[in-house]
Amino acid sequence: MQLSFDEERLNGVVSAPALPPFSDKVIAFLNDLSSVLMKTGRAFSDVVTFAYWCRKAALTKAKENYTDLDQRLGRGVVFHIAPSNVPVNFAFSMVSGLLAGNKNIVRLSSKPFAQVDIIADAIEKVIDESYPEFKDYIYLLRYDHSDEITAKLSAVADTRVIWGGDATIATIRRAPLKARANEITFADRHALCVMSADAYNAADNKDQVILKFYNDTYFSDQNACTSPRIVVWTGEGIEEAKKDFWDRLGQKTEKDYHIEPVQIVGKLSMLMEASTAEPLHLKTSLNAPKLMVAETEKIDDRLMEFKYNSGYFYEYSTQDLTDILPLCDTRCSTIAYYGDVADKLLKVVRDSGCPGVDRIVPLGTTMDFSLRWDGYDLIISMSRFIGVN
Amino acid sequence: MIDDFFELEPYALAREEKHKLLSSRLNELTRQHYGKCPQYKAMCDAIGFVPEDDTPYEELPYLPVSLFKKLDLMSVPREEIFKTMTSSGTSGQAVSKIYLDRETSSLQQKTLVKIVSSFTGANRMPMIIIDCPSVVKNRAMFSARGAGILGFSMFGTKKIYALDDDMNLNLDELKEFLSEHKDEKILLFGFTFMIWQHFYKELLKIDPMTLDLSNAVLIHGGGWKKLVSEQVSAEDFHKRLEEVTGLHDIHDYYGMVEQTGCIYMECECGHLHASNFSDVIIRDPKDLTVCEPGERGIIEVVSSLPQSYPGHCLLTEDEGTVLGEDDCPCGKKGKYFKVHGRLKNAEIRGCSDTYAAKF
Numbered sequence: 001m002q003l004s005f006d007e008e009r010l011n012g013v014v015s016a017p018a019l020p021p022f023s024d025k026v027i028a029f030l031n032d033l034s035s036v037l038m039k040t041g042r043a044f045s046d047v048v049t050f051a052y053w054c055r056k057a058a059l060t061k062a063k064e065n066y067t068d069l070d071q072r073l074g075r076g077v078v079f080h081i082a083p084s085n086v087p088v089n090f091a092f093s094m095v096s097g098l099l100a101g102n103k104n105i106v107r108l109s110s111k112p113f114a115q116v117d118i119i120a121d122a123i124e125k126v127i128d129e130s131y132p133e134f135k136d137y138i139y140l141l142r143y144d145h146s147d148e149i150t151a152k153l154s155a156v157a158d159t160r161v162i163w164g165g166d167a168t169i170a171t172i173r174r175a176p177l178k179a180r181a182n183e184i185t186f187a188d189r190h191a192l193c194v195m196s197a198d199a200y201n202a203a204d205n206k207d208q209v210i211l212k213f214y215n216d217t218y219f220s221d222q223n224a225c226t227s228p229r230i231v232v233w234t235g236e237g238i239e240e241a242k243k244d245f246w247d248r249l250g251q252k253t254e255k256d257y258h259i260e261p262v263q264i265v266g267k268l269s270m271l272m273e274a275s276t277a278e279p280l281h282l283k284t285s286l287n288a289p290k291l292m293v294a295e296t297e298k299i300d301d302r303l304m305e306f307k308y309n310s311g312y313f314y315e316y317s318t319q320d321l322t323d324i325l326p327l328c329d330t331r332c333s334t335i336a337y338y339g340d341v342a343d344k345l346l347k348v349v350r351d352s353g354c355p356g357v358d359r360i361v362p363l364g365t366t367m368d369f370s371l372r373w374d375g376y377d378l379i380i381s382m383s384r385f386i387g388v389n
Numbered sequence: 390m391i392d393d394f395f396e397l398e399p400y401a402l403a404r405e406e407k408h409k410l411l412s413s414r415l416n417e418l419t420r421q422h423y424g425k426c427p428q429y430k431a432m433c434d435a436i437g438f439v440p441e442d443d444t445p446y447e448e449l450p451y452l453p454v455s456l457f458k459k460l461d462l463m464s465v466p467r468e469e470i471f472k473t474m475t476s477s478g479t480s481g482q483a484v485s486k487i488y489l490d491r492e493t494s495s496l497q498q499k500t501l502v503k504i505v506s507s508f509t510g511a512n513r514m515p516m517i518i519i520d521c522p523s524v525v526k527n528r529a530m531f532s533a534r535g536a537g538i539l540g541f542s543m544f545g546t547k548k549i550y551a552l553d554d555d556m557n558l559n560l561d562e563l564k565e566f567l568s569e570h571k572d573e574k575i576l577l578f579g580f581t582f583m584i585w586q587h588f589y590k591e592l593l594k595i596d597p598m599t600l601d602l603s604n605a606v607l608i609h610g611g612g613w614k615k616l617v618s619e620q621v622s623a624e625d626f627h628k629r630l631e632e633v634t635g636l637h638d639i640h641d642y643y644g645m646v647e648q649t650g651c652i653y654m655e656c657e658c659g660h661l662h663a664s665n666f667s668d669v670i671i672r673d674p675k676d677l678t679v680c681e682p683g684e685r686g687i688i689e690v691v692s693s694l695p696q697s698y699p700g701h702c703l704l705t706e707d708e709g710t711v712l713g714e715d716d717c718p719c720g721k722k723g724k725y726f727k728v729h730g731r732l733k734n735a736e737i738r739g740c741s742d743t744y745a746a747k748f
Contacts (some may be wrong), residue, residue: 261674261687262732265704268677269453275435276428276460282435289676294435 003108003120003142005149010105014156016136018074019101021383022063026098029131031056036122044115046088053369054095062099062371072383074101075182076158081172082106083163083186086224087113090140092369093161098137099371100382105153108142151175159184159382184376186225189333190304191366192324193228196339197241209338210248212364216336218257219367223309225374226334226359226366230296230303230314232324234341238317246286246293253290253311263310264289274306285315301326321348332356333374338363390414391496394693399503399664400721404714407665407723408445414693415446415701422699425464429699447670447679451689451702454647457485465490465697476533476646487647490697497650497694500666501540508640508654509544509606515570516545517563517605519579519588521552533646534580537610540649541578551579551588558591563600574604580611581641584630585621592633603635610642610652614730623659643728647700651692653726658718660725667692669726671711672704682711685729706732 019026034054041047052058063069078097082090090106097104108116120140127134143149154160154175161184162169169185177183193213203209217227233242271294275282281297293313296303303314304327316323321344324335328349335345335357342360349357358375361368371378393410402410420440422429429452433440438450456462463470469490476485489497518538525535542548549566553559567575579588584607592600607630616626623641630636643661644652651667663669670679671686680686688709695701708729717725 260733261708262706262734264674264677265453265455265687265706265732268704269455269459271435272432272452272456273459276431281431284436287436 012136021101030054041118078102078159079157080106080161084109087115096378100379105139189225191228191334193336194232196235197238198235199339200241201237216366229307233317267312270308328354328356330355334359336363403722412446418701451704453704458483463488493697500650513546514576516548516576519551521554522550523554577607581609582615606638648692656719663723
């Protein structure tokens with residue numbers, strides 16, 4: 001697949017018409033893409049997850065969340081800047097744009113990933129074989145450092161989507177957008193986990209709970225924006241729950257997690273550094289190489305300055321969930337929960353009017369992509385509403 | 390307490406005596422820093438360590454060296470800080486800041502003299518510094534390179550720099566210097582890569598033995614990272630320097646700005662040695678427990694000198710192996726070891742922000 005910048009291709013994209021959201025043709029195309037990927041991408045669980053998400057049945061169900069689609073149209077050209085270390089992310093971003101009715105220009109990370117090639121090849125194959133008219137709706141490209149190309153692509157965009165953190169966003173924003181264009185940015189975020197001790201102690205299959213937590217954290221080296229950095233314990237029987245939980249997680253990581261020495265030293269360094277910060281008063285609860293846990297005496301907004309990856313957690317116990325509010329600033333994207341606390345958490349967030357927390361999701365699903373992500377409804381943000389009176 | 394160390398020959402103590410003396414000094418330092426450096430106390434408290442009198446030094450808390458890049462750690466009032474040493478990071482990178490009061494600085498110098506003179510003899514010598522003079526210009530902020538040069542300058546009577554500030558070889562001055570000190574032993578000092586790049590490679594372009602250094606001793610440090618990438622081994626380094634200059638008395642050393650003074654010198658058997666003043670502990674990279682001799686792991690260094698900053702027990706980012714203890718054929722007591730280089734960087738997953746630099 002040719003991925004270099006091409007003026008003629010860009011002109012084709014710009015002149016193609018926008019589509020209505022969730023058009024039958026787009027859904028049919030994505031369903032065919034899904035079938036191909038189920039075969040060519042089956043070695044990669046993230047590709048399979050993406051393919052599963054693109055099936056007609058799943059998309060038709062997602063469509064039901066929207067009531068005004070017959071008065072909506074894609075905004076036009078969406079320029080997506082994909083992140084460098086979550087391989088399939090570009091595909092979710094692009095498909096969201098396509099479902100909203102747009103033409104999509106996707107700048108792929110220059111870092112090579114087999115998953116990216118598999119998906120790009122599948123897109124090309126399905127377009128060439130059955131949907132030649134979609135060539136102008138999906139333009140994937142890859143280029144090294146070039147403010148010039150970024151500026152050209154930004155200049156034609158009606159929506160720009162930037163994945164990849166604060167520094168990337170600042171750099172890309174040097175390229176101006178059209179006056180009417182909008183922008184969706186996915187900045188550096190953090191996530192929390194709230195565990196109901198009663199629910200955990202009562203759980204029949206505790207290893208299942210551990211697996212969910214493991215997938216939310218260790219699966220991405222605890223480095224995804226949605227990976228919890230702190231476990232907040234609440235309810236009855238906290239001591240019992242804590243002990244069992246960390247014991248089991250420790251055993252799981254011993255068995256399944258690979259860690260490099262430099263990560264162990266990095267975690268130790270962060271623990272030492274964080275322990276000097278007032279008013280945290282950290283106490284190490286667990287100091288195993290693959291699982292380091294420090295209890296903080298107080299939740300302070302400084303705590304998230306000291307986040308680290310590869311199995312580095314803070315913990316805190318409380319019966320008053322408003323204690324977590326200092327962590328719920330704009331940097332907070334996600335609260336994962338276990339037990340019957342979702343409504344309480346929503347109430348805490350809404351009553352306080354805190355600036356952060358865009359998702360409150362069950363443990364084990366923090367990474368599940370949804371068209372409502374990080375506080376944006378991607379279909380609404382990438383389409384326009386045509387008022388008819 | 391520290392005076393006891395200076396009364397001994399630097400490689401005199403065998404395992405048990407050394408362990409006793411060093412443990413007692415390191416416990417003393419731990420208590421001092423715990424009492425005087427609030428951040429150090431907070432770190433000990435966080436990991437549940439309570440200072441006592443006789444903790445074996447393998448069990449004292451160790452600070453990852455990278456902490457000195459992030460925190461200003463000192464155990465004396467700021468007005469007693471007499472100089473600040475920095476690691477030589479490349480521009481844009483954070484550098485370590487090491488705060489020295491007069492006493493710690495003087496202990497460092499005395500220790501360096503004690504260790505180095507056991508290799509070069511007590512007499513000072515005419516000295517060639519294989520570097521450029523500008524490295525030591527700013528005396529308020531010492532880089533690791535500058536600090537090394539100034540530290541070793543104590544061993545020189547008359548000194549010249551082998552390079553000018555554009556890193557060109559001062560060949561004529563060097564020839565003149567050598568003929569002036571024809572029958573004397575000469576001390577050469579420099580950083581391994583600088584010697585290779587700006588000294589050896591230049592001399593290779595002219596007739597061999599233009600500079601006759603057969604009666605010189607070379608002490609060099611700073612690590613092998615760049616030479617490894619040019620596929621130059623320690624053997625190559627020795628052999629090829631001898632080919633062009635006749636130099637054969639060559640000693641590498643391992644040391645770091647965070648523990649200046651306590652350097653680990655290479656003996657004639659090619660082994661790095663811990664002196665009485667300090668020690669290396671190799672830690673298992675999987676769980677940081679202490680390794681057996683012969684096992685490869687992360688190097689912890691302990692030093693009896695740091696009084697003004699809590700750097701007496703440090704976990705480095707280097708890998709090494711203890712080769713033996715008290716039984717090196719060179720006769721020195723204490724551990725001898727090998728350094729393999731830096732820990733390799735991990736490829737971290739997740740959506741971190743590594744992309745921006747490429748725009």
